[in-house]
Amino acid sequence: MVGAGMSPFGMFADRDSKDLFLQAFQEMLHSVDRGVDPGDIEALYLGNFTNDFFVQQSHWGAILADTLGLVPRPATRIEGACASSALAFREAVFSIASGFYDVVLVGGFEDMSKQATEQVAEGLALAASPYERSAGFTFPGVFGAIATAYFDKYGATREHLMNVTIKSHNNAPLNPKAQFQQTIQGIMASRAVKAKKKGGPVPEWQDEKQFLGDPQANPVVAWPMHLFDCSPISDGAACILLVGEEIARSFTEEPLYVAGLGQASGRALHAAEDLTYFEATRRAAQEAYGMSDLTPQDIQFAEVHDCFSIAEIMHIEDLGFFKPGQGYQAVADGLTRLDGPKPINTSGGLKCKGHPVGATGAAQLIEVWEQLRNKAGKRQVPHPDLRFGAAHNLGGTGGTCTFTILERR
Amino acid sequence: MVGAGMSPFGMFADRDSKDLFLQAFQEMLHSVDRGVDPGDIEALYLGNFTNDFFVQQSHWGAILADTLGLVPRPATRIEGACASSALAFREAVFSIASGFYDVVLVGGFEDMSKQATEQVAEGLALAASPYERSAGFTFPGVFGAIATAYFDKYGATREHLMNVTIKSHNNAPLNPKAQFQQTIQGIMASRAVKAKKKGGPVPEWQDEKQFLGDPQANPVVAWPMHLFDCSPISDGAACILLVGEEIARSFTEEPLYVAGLGQASGRALHAAEDLTYFEATRRAAQEAYGMSDLTPQDIQFAEVHDCFSIAEIMHIEDLGFFKPGQGYQAVADGLTRLDGPKPINTSGGLKCKGHPVGATGAAQLIEVWEQLRNKAGKRQVPHPDLRFGAAHNLGGTGGTCTFTILERR
Numbered sequence: 087m088v089g090a091g092m093s094p095f096g097m098f099a100d101r102d103s104k105d106l107f108l109q110a111f112q113e114m115l116h117s118v119d120r121g122v123d124p125g126d127i128e129a130l131y132l133g134n135f136t137n138d139f140f141v142q143q144s145h146w147g148a149i150l151a152d153t154l155g156l157v158p159r160p161a162t163r164i165e166g167a168c169a170s171s172a173l174a175f176r177e178a179v180f181s182i183a184s185g186f187y188d189v190v191l192v193g194g195f196e197d198m199s200k201q202a203t204e205q206v207a208e209g210l211a212l213a214a215s216p217y218e219r220s221a222g223f224t225f226p227g228v229f230g231a232i233a234t235a236y237f238d239k240y241g242a243t244r245e246h247l248m249n250v251t252i253k254s255h256n257n258a259p260l261n262p263k264a265q266f267q268q269t270i271q272g273i274m275a276s277r278a279v280k281a282k283k284k285g286g287p288v289p290e291w292q293d294e295k296q297f298l299g300d301p302q303a304n305p306v307v308a309w310p311m312h313l314f315d316c317s318p319i320s321d322g323a324a325c326i327l328l329v330g331e332e333i334a335r336s337f338t339e340e341p342l343y344v345a346g347l348g349q350a351s352g353r354a355l356h357a358a359e360d361l362t363y364f365e366a367t368r369r370a371a372q373e374a375y376g377m378s379d380l381t382p383q384d385i386q387f388a389e390v391h392d393c394f395s396i397a398e399i400m401h402i403e404d405l406g407f408f409k410p411g412q413g414y415q416a417v418a419d420g421l422t423r424l425d426g427p428k429p430i431n432t433s434g435g436l437k438c439k440g441h442p443v444g445a446t447g448a449a450q451l452i453e454v455w456e457q458l459r460n461k462a463g464k465r466q467v468p469h470p471d472l473r474f475g476a477a478h479n480l481g482g483t484g485g486t487c488t489f490t491i492l493e494r495r
Numbered sequence: 496m497v498g499a500g501m502s503p504f505g506m507f508a509d510r511d512s513k514d515l516f517l518q519a520f521q522e523m524l525h526s527v528d529r530g531v532d533p534g535d536i537e538a539l540y541l542g543n544f545t546n547d548f549f550v551q552q553s554h555w556g557a558i559l560a561d562t563l564g565l566v567p568r569p570a571t572r573i574e575g576a577c578a579s580s581a582l583a584f585r586e587a588v589f590s591i592a593s594g595f596y597d598v599v600l601v602g603g604f605e606d607m608s609k610q611a612t613e614q615v616a617e618g619l620a621l622a623a624s625p626y627e628r629s630a631g632f633t634f635p636g637v638f639g640a641i642a643t644a645y646f647d648k649y650g651a652t653r654e655h656l657m658n659v660t661i662k663s664h665n666n667a668p669l670n671p672k673a674q675f676q677q678t679i680q681g682i683m684a685s686r687a688v689k690a691k692k693k694g695g696p697v698p699e700w701q702d703e704k705q706f707l708g709d710p711q712a713n714p715v716v717a718w719p720m721h722l723f724d725c726s727p728i729s730d731g732a733a734c735i736l737l738v739g740e741e742i743a744r745s746f747t748e749e750p751l752y753v754a755g756l757g758q759a760s761g762r763a764l765h766a767a768e769d770l771t772y773f774e775a776t777r778r779a780a781q782e783a784y785g786m787s788d789l790t791p792q793d794i795q796f797a798e799v800h801d802c803f804s805i806a807e808i809m810h811i812e813d814l815g816f817f818k819p820g821q822g823y824q825a826v827a828d829g830l831t832r833l834d835g836p837k838p839i840n841t842s843g844g845l846k847c848k849g850h851p852v853g854a855t856g857a858a859q860l861i862e863v864w865e866q867l868r869n870k871a872g873k874r875q876v877p878h879p880d881l882r883f884g885a886a887h888n889l890g891g892t893g894g895t896c897t898f899t900i901l902e903r904r
Binding site for chain 1: 544545547548551552553554556557558560561565566567568569570571572573574575576582585586588589590591592593594595621622623624625628758759760761762763766774775778890891894895
């Protein structure tokens, strides 16, 4: 991995996928220390969930190849729900390892904000299993049921979920690309100011948890998932330049290497005997650890797929960072904070960085790239020798999971 | 390539993608002479255009992995408009060539017939370029414009297009999986019988061209594209088993080998200086010929992407089988008939075999498989020593093109 760039994530009424992708592409070109000629790019792999539905346009491989001036290079769109661009990354690795290409662009993007929220929810539900949908589930409902099962089995409570939210909101303002730029404390202050201006009663929350526990401030979506447990609707694009190992140092002095790759499919929730873990996350992790000869202890920090707060807690268990049923306490103890022993979602995560579905997998890898190269600015993990970081991406309700370990040598 | 299977193609009100894919999968398993344990399949690559739109369901990798009992194996959906499963085939080849997998399932499928025709047309238009769509084009319109340009440049007429249609309808009844099972002569006879039953005037067409020239029998869609110039709306699924070269003969005595692979992107028509060829088809062909060290003369027969009759004529020129501007005369002279020197679309082509968009690329390769192994039954190309056959797949209005050459050794 020798270059990376991303657009800001957010809701952009006047910017489309082409626009956002072009910005990510240009930033990627500038990120390559020793330069790259776009004409040397041999192929594109693009992750997109369903711009088909969101903006009534498909066949984005050809459109973006044209937008970037890369025609006649092959361009291939890949879809695995919310894991789309992590899958694109994997195929790009295969294409280089096969000897067919040396220089490959991987991208991800989604344009979600152009429709009403109800329609976006309907679009997202295309990624759920037909069995879940016929039972009336949308995503907050599925993860609400999962959280309830987890609470029941391990004794966690809503307060434990709040710790995830507070941490994500602490990290995001340190990331200029993040959709949400306020800590929970900051949001509380803004709301107090607004209320005062309006002349109404000024809310007085003692602390962040009281704010998150206030049903006016943080309404329920699908119990126990409240608004601040859910990742937002986002537009955004991210891209990565991958090249063959033997030529990497002609692009940059500090390439990253793919140490481990994992991908697994999971059955839908109707078939799960236990809702408190994701079998496909465990399988993907197993593959990546096996390939890299690393253990969960070797991974110094990670981006994990926190589409909902409960998901982050479950995934840090499934990836082996913490034992089953101990994730929620690890978060409560601050172990996953930026300055903790196992920083998780330093970018702000899906919750606060934003979740333009098809861009998420690539954006997670870009956070690992920034951190491992000590370019993460104010959110840099304070460790003197970062070597291994990882990204975990989940599609749908666990139907597709990936785990990718990057290495700085 | 050691196995292949496909569902019948057609409009099936009571059959969904899972159903059709399972049938293709089971036929594939039976096709492997020396047997295959489904548990040995390491990954799935699935081509689908937009079941997102057609049946409001995405994330088919996970769904089909579950349906086929292949969880937790990785499953990746790939989209390149009408070339989706040819792209899936290419990625599967890369994944094996990279050394990551040895046994990979490639599939394609689409479920198009559950909606009204107007909505299907809208869904198909998602594959066109935003520039074409904003100009009011749908697919028959685009190919109507292309045909007009071709007529103007080379002096071809509607009668030349009819030759393509007549040939496709001659081949299809020899293919039990084809959607249309009648020759044009057969259709003429059926219509005469129907008219007689109704007691109305019995139409008397002298020959097939008079029938195709009758605006009652063959109404215009977008001039000069008439109904019989257009491929139909279809449901269907197709799948292929690919394994590493060194283990192929443990699956079958007669494996096929991938001699050449080509894929290219093209700009939308608004950017074309000349509408009478597809630059991306030419580029894809160039790559595949280069890789295989073969010339167009070496390809003994081919499936080419005849989404519209004019497309078949243009592609047989772009692939180098005939010189630019000579394709229409070659068809008129019978050179592309089943018993001609360069049989084209022996399966009946998209026009008559059917065109379930995401299944088409894989189904074309399956026709090449059947022919090269002398298993094509009544439509077997009458050549004593078939060694090289090829499949050409086009996505959108030329945004994505592939050319794949298979070899029997």
